[in-house]
Amino acid sequence: MPENAPPRQLAFDLPLDPRYGREDFLVGPANEAAYALIEAWPDWPDSVLVLTGPPGSGKSHLAAIWAERAHAWTVPAADINADAVQHLVSNGALVIEDIDRAQSRDEAALFHLLNRARELGCPLLLTSGTGIDALGLATPDLRSRLRLAPGIAIEAPDDALLRAVLVKLFVDRQLVVDLSVIDSLALRIDRSLGRARDVVAELDRDALGRQRRISRPLALAVLRRMGFDDEGEPSG
Template sequence: MRENAPPKQLAFDLPLDPRFGREDFLVGPANEAAYGLIESWPDWPDTVLVLTGPPGSGKSHLASIWATRAHAWTVSAAEIAGSDVTHLISNGALVIEDIDRAGNRDEAALFHLLNLARERRCPVLLTSAQGVDALGLATPDLRSRLRLAPGAAILPPDDALLRAVIVKLFVDRQLVVDLSVVEALALRIDRSLARAREVVAELDRDALGRGRRITRPLALAVLQRLGLTEPDDEEAPDDAARN
């Protein structure tokens, strides 16, 4: 038995409460059009706007910023049913998240809600991971209404934004890492904020389980385990155990 071996710590997968304040949103070329649209409220070009972007790109963050400014309620598309439409817009502003999830969508109720919102001048912000034409909508009038709605798309992040988001993800978890860790991740993962979130969460769990800080060798080892780097990539994974 190795008496000097550090005890293995239990890594509890506790929910992380992300910070969705205006000051926490990082703006770059990939999302500046969407951010500008949110900031332009109440001078919107239409009552209904559609915000699209891949998972984890910041749609919910922007929706939260607008909801705070407009005192809007936030619901998922799954919560919209015919009997609740009038109640949902009674607050005067509404965010509808994830209209791309077809299994949770009442198209007739959603179309009725958008018509009523336009009639009562109630601003509605919808978020979707896909463009309108990719939603597979079975209701032609709803498809037409959403096609005509102005909006903005969040694009994949550039290198600078990806690095900034990785730093923020560590800060949100109260983790202090060297710049070399950020560089190792940014150079190897695909340009996806969802992927960045996944890798940082895995690093947090791994470091907590080992009872060690997050280092570049550990980051490379985790990336290799996730299939995001090659076994001979600069530093061997075994080096992680010595840091």
């Protein structure tokens, strides 16, 4: 190590708790229809709503906003089994997260839960990373029931929303960066809020380890390490 180089610090990968309040949700063209429907509750077209979107798109955030409004329990689809159905629907409202995770999905229990919830008037919000037809459901009745449920999708963010989310992610980590860093990141990364979260976390770890602020050159170096190229980057 050069004599004058700052010592590298250990960057502990501590979990950063996401903030899921209504005031923390950034609304843009990609998610405004989904947000409006969540806010419209209890004036829904049906007691069941399926919310779809790619990883990191804000499904869990919207589900948390609705859960607070509806005083709902939140449970992963993997935790639904025959023994748990009656207990789950007894609360009066329920969020079922990640029904697209086929490896840990009990389709018979999920179908039974949908039926019992409808009988008892228990509103349900289900989240999924894919549409119903892409779930590969082996139970025809469950597939039919979910197809009949109203659905709303979160789309890929536009440039303005992506930039706003990047700013928020840095602020959440108490990091101050120049606008040039935001522009460089938004120009390169996938139009995915999940990818934005990954990139900001990696920048935070790298900057802490090097004891350096997050500059544009550092951001570009980290992006290259993560597999992003410089195509389309403005000079200067």
